[in-house]
Each structure stands twice: as structure tokens, then as C-alpha cells.
Amino acid sequence: MPLADFDWSFIWANHSLLLDALVRTLKIAAIAIAGSFAIGLVLGAARAYRIPLASQFAAVYVEVIRNTPFLVQIFFIYFGLPQVGIRLPGFTVAWLSLVVWGGAFNIENFRAGFEAVPYRYREAGLALGFSRISTFFHVSLPIGGRIALPPSINTYISVLKNTAIVGPAAAYPELTHTASGLIESTGRTFEVFFAIGAIYLVIVWTLSGLIRLLESRLALPEEAR
Amino acid sequence: MRRIAVATIGVALVAAALAAWSVAAPTGSTGSAAATHALKKKKKLPSLPTQIKRRGRWIIGVKCDTPPFGYIDLKGHNAGYDVEIARWFSRFAFGRANRVSFTCVTTASRIPALTTGKIDLILATMTFTHARKQVVDFSTPYYVATGRMLVPKSSSLRLRGIGGKTITTTGGSIYDRWLNKCFKDAHPLLFQSPSLALQALKDGRADAEMFDDSFLLGAATSDPSVKLTPDKFLKLPWGIGILKGNVQLRNWVNARLRILKNRNQFLKILKNNVNPTLFDAFKNNVPAPKRTLKYPATEEAELACQ
Numbered sequence: 114m115p116l117a118d119f120d121w122s123f124i125w126a127n128h129s130l131l132l133d134a135l136v137r138t139l140k141i142a143a144i145a146i147a148g149s150f151a152i153g154l155v156l157g158a159a160r161a162y163r164i165p166l167a168s169q170f171a172a173v174y175v176e177v178i179r180n181t182p183f184l185v186q187i188f189f190i191y192f193g194l195p196q197v198g199i200r201l202p203g204f205t206v207a208w209l210s211l212v213v214w215g216g217a218f219n220i221e222n223f224r225a226g227f228e229a230v231p232y233r234y235r236e237a238g239l240a241l242g243f244s245r246i247s248t249f250f251h252v253s254l255p256i257g258g259r260i261a262l263p264p265s266i267n268t269y270i271s272v273l274k275n276t277a278i279v280g281p282a283a284a285y286p287e288l289t290h291t292a293s294g295l296i297e298s299t300g301r302t303f304e305v306f307f308a309i310g311a312i313y314l315v316i317v318w319t320l321s322g323l324i325r326l327l328e329s330r331l332a333l334p335e336e337a338r
Numbered sequence: 339m340r341r342i343a344v345a346t347i348g349v350a351l352v353a354a355a356l357a358a359w360s361v362a363a364p365t366g367s368t369g370s371a372a373a374t375h376a377l378k379k380k381k382k383l384p385s386l387p388t389q390i391k392r393r394g395r396w397i398i399g400v401k402c403d404t405p406p407f408g409y410i411d412l413k414g415h416n417a418g419y420d421v422e423i424a425r426w427f428s429r430f431a432f433g434r435a436n437r438v439s440f441t442c443v444t445t446a447s448r449i450p451a452l453t454t455g456k457i458d459l460i461l462a463t464m465t466f467t468h469a470r471k472q473v474v475d476f477s478t479p480y481y482v483a484t485g486r487m488l489v490p491k492s493s494s495l496r497l498r499g500i501g502g503k504t505i506t507t508t509g510g511s512i513y514d515r516w517l518n519k520c521f522k523d524a525h526p527l528l529f530q531s532p533s534l535a536l537q538a539l540k541d542g543r544a545d546a547e548m549f550d551d552s553f554l555l556g557a558a559t560s561d562p563s564v565k566l567t568p569d570k571f572l573k574l575p576w577g578i579g580i581l582k583g584n585v586q587l588r589n590w591v592n593a594r595l596r597i598l599k600n601r602n603q604f605l606k607i608l609k610n611n612v613n614p615t616l617f618d619a620f621k622n623n624v625p626a627p628k629r630t631l632k633y634p635a636t637e638e639a640e641l642a643c644q
Contacts, residue, residue: 192534195541203527203543281509284527284538290509293446294528297510300473302450307355314350 123301124308134291135312138280141204141287142273145211149272152216153265154258157223158249161257171220178217183275186210187282207276207285215272219265226261227253259331266324270317277313288312384589386431390458395437398424399457399579402442403531405556406611407463407481416440420461422607423480423578423598427459430594444530445508449474452579459591460579463550465512468637475584476577477591479631480604482623483550485513485572488539488557488564495546497569497644500524506535506544512574512641513548520643539564550574552623555616571644575631599625 124131156174159167178186187210194201201209230253238248280290292309296302390396400420401408411417421440428438443451448460452474465483466476489495495503501523507513509528517526529535532549536557539547546567547554558566578595580588598604604624612620625631634640 192537192541195543200541200543281530284506284509284529284534286528290528294509294514297446297449298467298512298515299469300449302453302473311351314347318347 119307120301120304123299123304127295130291130295131288131308131312134286134288135316137285138273138276138287139316141208141211141279141285142276144208145215145272145276146269148208148212149215149219149268150265152212153219153223153261153268156216156220157261158227158253160220160224161227162249175217175220178214183210183214184278184282186214187279191283203283203285206283207279207287210279210283211272211275214275215268218268218271222264222268223257223261225264226259227257229260230257256333259328259333262324262328262331266321266328269324270321273317273320274313384586384593386590387584387586390431390587394432395439396424396428396431396459397439397441397457398427398459398461399441399443399448399451400424401444401462403444403533404463404553406613407552408461417611419481419607419611420463422610424459424461426598426603426607427591427594430597446510446530448579452581455581458581458587462579463552464576464579465574466577466633467512467515467640470579473582475580475582475588476633477580477588478595478625479575479577479633480595480625481552481576482631483552483574483576484570484623485516485548485574486551486554487567487569488536488547488549488554489545489567490539490542491563491565493545496567497571500546503545504543505546505548506538507548508532508535511549512572516572516641516643517548519641536564552620555619556613559613559616572641573634575633577633595625599630600627602627 156167156171158164160171162168187206190201190210190213191203191206234252234256235248238252239245243251276287277289279285280287281293284290288309292305296305299305400416400418402410402416404418406418408416408418408420424438424440425435428435431437441451441457443457443460443462445462448462448464449470451457452460460474463481463483464470466479470476487495487497487500500521502525504525504527505517505521506527506529507517508531514526514528517524527535527538527544529538532547532553535544535547535549538544540561540563551570554566558564578591580591605621605626608620608624609617622629
């Protein structure tokens with residue numbers, strides 16, 4: 114019976130292996146969340162304000178990424194690009210595929226955020242003599258960015274969880290890829306799944322907690338709860 | 339707010355524990371019937387466990403990406419050495435070769451598929467290791483592979499020179515553990531299947547691929563851009579994986595394997611599946627009337643450094 118011979122000491126004996134892998138997970142997730150934020154912000158604004166060329170590019174980019182499986186995207190970058198001479202190292206493929214994926218979804222979050230800023234606010238800014246760019250930075254971004262933050266939480270959490278797909282696919286030794294190898298060489302399925310399940314639960318919950326904290330710090334006075 | 343948070347954590351942990359418990363609990367029979375005694379005058383063959391007999395077909399986990407042992411042929415059917423042994427079990431149990439459903443498994447998923455009751459047997463190029471023996475039961479060996487190294491055609495790399503080089507293989511495999519133990523200064527690059535590792539080698543992401551001769555010989559023959567080094571290492575007997583404690587099923591499988599061995603059927607199965615030019619390289623890897631394969635006695639023997 115699995116619970117009867119659950120070996121807690123096994124988890125402890127391998128804890129440094131799993132913690133090293135966890136650090137790698139957090140590294141690529143951090144780069145990817147920052148990258149998706151940047152892409153979402155810039156191209157989301159391009160979409161919302163119909164900036165020529167950038168807007169069309171963003172539209173196509175979002176459609177391609179949303180309509181294909183993430184795993185296929187990773188294989189394309191990892192195994193497909195070398196066929197045309199672009200061979201990126203595993204670590205680069207790991208964070209790059211996550212940035213490309215997360216950025217696409219974040220574009221929609223920021224587009225909705227910017228489009229939700231009432232037009233009269235921008236009108237007021239322009240009437241006061243702000244340039245269009247100044248209006249963006251002083252009016253649209255503070256308001257639209259705050260509106261975009263709650264839906265972005267889902268995107269960033271998904272980016273963090275998707276590190277578990279990138280690891281095995283691009284042979285990058287993050288937590289899930291390392292755990293998978295540990296299970297296969299020792300057969301201790303239950304102990305390893307339990308350990309990484311608990312670790313993912315803690316880090317994802319911490320991430321969403323941090324973002325919610327940021328959200329409450331940024332809340333405009335009239336939105337105070 | 340804090341109470342909600344604590345409650346959420348509590349519910350989530352309970353749910354995760356329950357899910358993990360149900361995933362790990364075996365649903366198959368745990369072998370109540372013992373093997374028939376040898377004391378009977380006419381030695382009866384061990385009988386098939388009732389769960390499988392009642393179902394009327396086998397559910398067997400095989401590889402779908404590892405020619406010539408488990409792969410999908412051009413018509414879309416499962417084929418290979420392992421698959422043909424599975425069909426022999428179907429004939430032995432039910433009289434027909436098609437009373438078997440195949441489930442594709444990978445190196446990493448085959449043991450969980452067995453322990454969660456999704457498959458009856460693992461017939462998926464599984465090398466015997468003492469660590470795995472703690473979790474699944476093994477039949478007697480049905481094939482023995484040797485470890486080989488595949489390099490680009492222009493490379494002069496040999497086994498003794500892999501320090502500091504990138505070596506690709508499958509995650510959690512015996513090569514992965516052997517590299518960790520005997521070549522600590524080599525850099526492993528681990529994939530889910532040897533085919534992906536081969537592609538990585540050809541893309542220049544690794545200096546060599548380490549894997550069973552069975553897979554690499556086929557790759558070297560069909561691909562002029564890679565070649566095998568003369569190095570041979572590790573003796574890797576493969577066994578059929580059976581749910582731990584299912585003595586009845588293990589006795590059934592071992593008895594049928596003995597029948598196939600005595601009829602020299604393994605050699606015929608090999609011939610059906612292997613490229614004729616490679617047949618000579620493989621023909622001593624299978625059980626035969628005068629050749630009994632054995633497992634290494636201890637864990638140290640398993641991973642002996644060269």
C-alpha cells in the first residue's frame with residue numbers, strides 16, 4: 114500500500130537536487146514574467162491605439178500563439194530553428210518560449226486595460242496640452258495598467274506553471290524535468306510527485322499573493338476596499 | 339482574509355494528498371493465488387489471473403518511438419520485438435494474437451502507468467535495476483542490450499575522453515545514472531526519448547549520444563552523418579514489468595517466456611523485426627535454448643565503472 118511505505122527520508126535525501134531545480138524554475142519564470150509584462154505593455158498599447166504596423170504584427174502574433182499548443186511552440190524553437198541555422202542553448206529556449214507565450218496572452222490583457230480607460234480622460238489630457246505620448250504615460254498607463262493587473266495575474270501564474278512543460282521539452286533541468294528523472298531512476302513516484310506538488314503549490318500561491326499585494330499598494334484611493 | 343487563506347491551503351493540501359494517494363494505489367489484483375506446486379505429477383502451467391481472463395484482453399504498455407522494439411509502422415499499427423512478444427502472450431492467453439490493447443508509454447511514464455493500474459504489463463525496453471525492483475516486479479530477462487556511444491561522423495571522441503563534453507541520453511535512464519556515477523565531469527543533456535536526443539546530437543547540441551545498441555545501431559545504419567564508437571559498456575538485461583506482489587501473473591509470464599525460449603522463438607521474432615544487415619550484431623542478445631540471460635546480482639555490479 115503506497116501510504117504505508119511512503120518514505121519521507123527519501124524526499125529529504127534528495128532535497129538539494131530538488132532545490133537546485135527549483136531555483137532554475139524560478140529563474141526562467143522571473144525572466145519570462147518580466148518579458149511578458151514588457152511585451153504585453155508595449156504591444157497591448159500598439160493594439161489599443163492602432164499604431165500602424167505594430168498593431169497588425171501584434172494581432173498576427175497573438176493569433177498564432179493562442180491557436181497553437183505551447184509544446185509545439187517549444188519544439189519549433191528548440192528543434193525547428195536549428196534547421197534554419199539558429200541554434201539557441203537550452204536555457205535561452207526555456208525562457209524565450211515562455212516570454213513568447215506569456216507575452217501574447219498579456220497583449221490582450223493590456224489592450225483591454227487601455228481600451229477601458231474612458232476616452233474623456235485622454236481628451237482632457239490632450240486639451241491640457243500634453244502630447245499624445247505624454248498623455249499615454251501620465252493618463253492611460255496609470256489607469257489602464259491598473260485595470261490590466263488582475264487578469265495579468267492569471268497569465269503570470271500560467272507562465273510559472275508552464276515552466277513544467279518547458280523543462281522536459283527543451284531538456285532544461287527545472288523542477289519537473291529533474292523530478293521526472295528522479296522518479297524513473299528510483300521508481301518512487303508517489304514521494305516525488307507529492308514533494309513537487311507541494312513545492313509548486315507554495316510558489317504559485319506566493320506569486321499570486323505578491324501580485325495581489327502589489328495590486329492593493331497600487332490601488333487608486335477611490336478603489337480602496 | 340487569513341482564515342480564508344489557511345482554509346484554502348488546507349483544502350488544497352488535502353485534495354493533493356487524496357489525488358496522489360488514488361494515483362498511487364494499485365487497482366489490479368494483488369495475486370492471491372500462488373503458483374501451482376511442482377509436486378503434481380503432470381506439471382500444469384501457471385494460470386492467467388482472473389482479472390485479465392475476465393476482461394478477455396491484455397492491456398500492455400509498449401514504446402511507440404523506439405524501433406525495432408516498440409514503434410508505429412507505416413500502416414499506423416504497433417510493431418516491434420516487444421510488441422510481438424505481447425502478441426505471443428495474447429495467443430497463449432486467449433488463442434488469438436489480437437486480444438491485446440497497446441498503450442504508448444515513455445521511459446518516464448511506464449512505471450507510473452503500471453502502478454496506477456492503467457496497464458497489466460510493461461513491455462517497453464525496460465532495463466532491470468535494483469532501484470526499479472523495489473517498485474515493480476521483473477520477469478526473467480527477454481533481451482540484453484549493451485551501451486554504445488553515437489557521435490557525428492567527423493568526431494574522434496571516445497569514451498575515455500568524454501570529460502567536459504556534453505552527452506545526451508534519456509532522463510532517468512541507466513546511462514544518466516552511470517554518467518553521474520562514473521563521469522562526473524561530463525555534462526548530461528536529458529530528453530524524454532532517444533529520438534529527441536538523436537536530433538539534439540545532429541543539431542550540434544551534444545558531442546555524443548549514449549544509449550542501447552538496439553536503438554543506436556539502427557540510427558547509425560540509416561543516417562550517414564553519425565557513427566558508433568567502438569566502445570561497449572554496461573550489460574543491460576531487459577525485463578517485463580509486473581505489478582509488485584502479483585505472483586500469479588509473474589509466474590504466468592515467466593512460464594510463457596520459458597516456452598518461447600525453448601522454441602528459439604525469440605530469435606525468430608528478432609529476425610522479423612531487425613534490418614537483415616544488423617541481425618548478426620543483435621542475434622546474441624536474445625534468450626535461446628542454450629543461452630539463459632541473467633540479472634546483475636548487486637547494485638554495484640549494475641553500474642560498474644569501466
